[in-house]
Amino acid sequence: MPRSTPRRTAHRVGVLLLPLLLLVVAACSAGPSQRPPVAYRDAEQQVTPQPQAPGPAPVPPLGPPAQESLTWDDCTEQTRGELGVPALPAGMTFTCSRLPTTLDSPEAPGRGTARSAVISAGSGRIPLVVLGDIGGEPGTAFAARMALRLPPELLRTFRVIGMDRRGTGESDSADCIPIERRNAILGFDPRATDRTTLDRLVDSVRDASQQCLLSLDERLQAYDTWRTAADLEELRLELGVPKLHAVGRGEAARVLTTFAERFPESVGRMVLDGAPDPQLDAIAQGEAQAQGAEQVFDRFAADCAARGCPLGPDPRRTVSDLVERTRAAPLPGTPVTAGKITQAVLLGLRDRDAWPGLAQALAAANRGDGSAVAAMVAPLVESTPPAPARLDGDMITSCNDTTLRVPPQRSTEIAADWSARFPLFGGVFAQRLVWCGLWPVPQQALPVPRTAGLPPVPVISTAHDAAVPALGSDHMAEQLPSGVVLRWLGAGHGAVGRSECATTAVTRFLVDGVVPTEGMACPG
Template sequence: MPRSARGFGAALAPLLLLVAACSVGPSQRPAVAYQDSQQQVAPAPQPPKPAPVPPLGIPGHDALAWQDCTEQTRAELGGPQLPAGMTFSCSRLLNTLDSPEAPTHGTARTALLKVGTGGIPLVLLNDIGGEPGTTYAARTALRLPPEMLRTFTIIGLDRRGTGHSEPADCVPAQQREAIVGFDPRATDRAALGPLNDAVLRASQECLLNLDERLQAYDTWRTASDLEELRLEMGVPRLHAVARGEASRLLMTYAERYPSSIGRIVLDGAPDPTRDAMGQLESQAQSAEQSFDAFAADCASRACPLGPDPRATVNRIVDRARTAPLPAPGTQVPAGRVVQAVLSGLSDRDAWPALVDALVAADRGDGAGLAGLSAPLVTPQGADPPRLDSELITGCNDTTLRVPPERSAEVAADWVGKYPLFGGVFAQRLVWCGSWPVPQQPLPSPRRTDLPPIPVISTAHDPVVPGLGSDHMAEQLPTGVVLRWQGAGHGALGRSDCVDRAVSRFLIDGAVPTEGMACPG
């Protein structure tokens, strides 16, 4: 048995819940100084000023071996017509795996893509549960202002365990379907039992399959991949944009390598003021609000879902709880219905397709919803199912472990408060119950010596709540919030107003005005 398999047994033992003792906060009274027996009030300390916006620098000596991959990338994007002269190149980055069981040993192989004619590298990072970073970068490049592509070489990176970066394809297909398709309205311990069993089996198989690599697929170690990428590209600072959960990766990089930070933008960000459970609850709430925006938009267009789209979706979910919807080569149980809706809400351009899929599902045809949720459970071309990497990295990044009885209590509470999405987010608390606890939590973003960091907050983002992005901007000593009143996950490439503000910052170093708002 591998060493990590023996260590994993300890992780399956009953977990002790540690409750942190409350500490007395800092005094709000001004400091008092004494001189010549007379009491004087010392001036209040001034907050530190942010570092200046770093220079773009000049192109470095790129030591990576790039090869043309234009046709392969175009196929992964669905075969769009590319702008004249646009090509894509791919490469592979080698770094130290650095697993907890073998520090400084092993090799991590990371897939890269580049596009654009500018000489300054700009790295685009995507959520661990979204499409691979190389595909995301290529797709976003098609939407960026031309001056961005003339100034920068856009670099996409498949994070550890995703896409072509030694993908973590380890969850058995049966368990993957069980986890994604699980009843979103299960609210008691007995009903959640099969989910616990599926997650336990998935954890065991991933451990046996990946061995010591398992715990090396995390955000802390992926930050070192970014630093190795900077060194290989031969540039003094890393300029980057991170979407959603990837903002946690970019801020971890800033904590580990502050002198390497260039001009960075967070396109939505997890709420740093809430723990893992609080973040999941806020996601459920934000998804509900995003669905309301979708329903209102549908109603404004003579919605074929009827006068009450939410009632229609609830009817589909209730039907699928009893009998999964048929689809070519598969079935769509209730959990996949909700996951498909969540996926459709994430892409504003996909809302018409989501409407069509729900109309068909209401007639008993699950094909459209199966397509929307397929990336979670089945390979998409050469890309592995996304559930595996989201589960592995997500559990490696958090110390939260929730016992079954508490999971049932949370599920009952959230299904009551967030009837469409509360259940699927509560179930994510179960995912990590039998997972090894990481040795150290991710650092909080608190450095005061960083340059200004624009944080984009999207009003109706079902994946990363806008309020959480606001809190990230407030928590960062150098954060500057830029609000987009639109809908979907991520604003870059979807709002001309946001694109102009981001372009001015990245190219010219012009920091957006605090609280600037862009229309939806």
């Protein structure tokens, strides 16, 4: 589908006063005039109104039930097995389908075909699309797991719809990076700061990009957020609803804001559960993430100490020493290197309920048993049919979403700077900049969300989020003309389904159309 031209807000037209009038006003006024601006025409005074920027549109109605054309098949047992839960709540079933979409690659705009796997859960008659991060579990699994956390009231009204995003899960997946290259990229020394060492990472990334280009050809640059937004519009049409109601967590919030820029008339009740700062480039974004992850680790360490931490009295020192010991070689008999340990920590910090398990896994690794850490990072590097390794879709989409390419010398400088200031995670986020250095440059970056006249959009800002800093979510709420910030003072990636307070506020918005109070804060 060819890219559409974003709407532009109307220019404000000021009123030019005649020089004589200015002199008269200056001579006769004792202070600033409170009168409206006037213009003279044929000696007749007329009031010229000042154009006002449109305010938020009303919260849209839920609309009629779906009149869909998709064919759904029961996939309850398959989904239960993939989620790893022994039993499902009474009445909970899942159905699966395939969504045909337009590939729309840069080489063939508006042409080609693609397929997206979709899942449905809940008994409601109104579709609610739920999207997760590109580097997380496939969207169908994410939505199914989210459905298990949502209140019955919401599931009686809505049918939760999940979609495997382009290049992930069962949606024409991008399974193109050789496994040895995945291991090299994700297991790379997170404290490397010299050019010679970092050049080895560049070699691995070069080989990965070449293999993906050979494997995917013209599809390579069609896996991005811009075209995923168009997939959502095609999903809306197939579901047969006038507006698309949706929740996007973390990086997926950019899919929804891009959807709003491209298809503003299709926007229904939309919630951003954490959101990247829309005005930061990839360097500034990585720096903010590294800083935020360090702060969340300190909170994890304090929580661990309060529980009688298996990492000892100083968890940061213990983990730091473990990373240092595994920089040159993995744990004996395992593929667990310093890079994979750091990746495991970042993954574990996203779920507050998983913190005790993360502490146990790190303590075991510190004793030489890296099996739990290896299991945590395995989905990133190992393909488990039908789902591919998560690194491939993450790398391709992330690099296709930014036009910034950082040269090797600059990457080396950033790695040295961030490793010094953010000792656990600075190097990891600096290396993500290296990932895209040899990637084809997209035609344009993602649009900054600025469309006026949208319905209110609640944006949840989580105080301690290792993936999306709270300040970035605040900035997203400020950038959106109709953004409304809702703060959760807790820890984790995503508040919906975790914070009872935030989940209740989101449920009232989605079900009843009640907009949260600006700046409302939920306890941690």
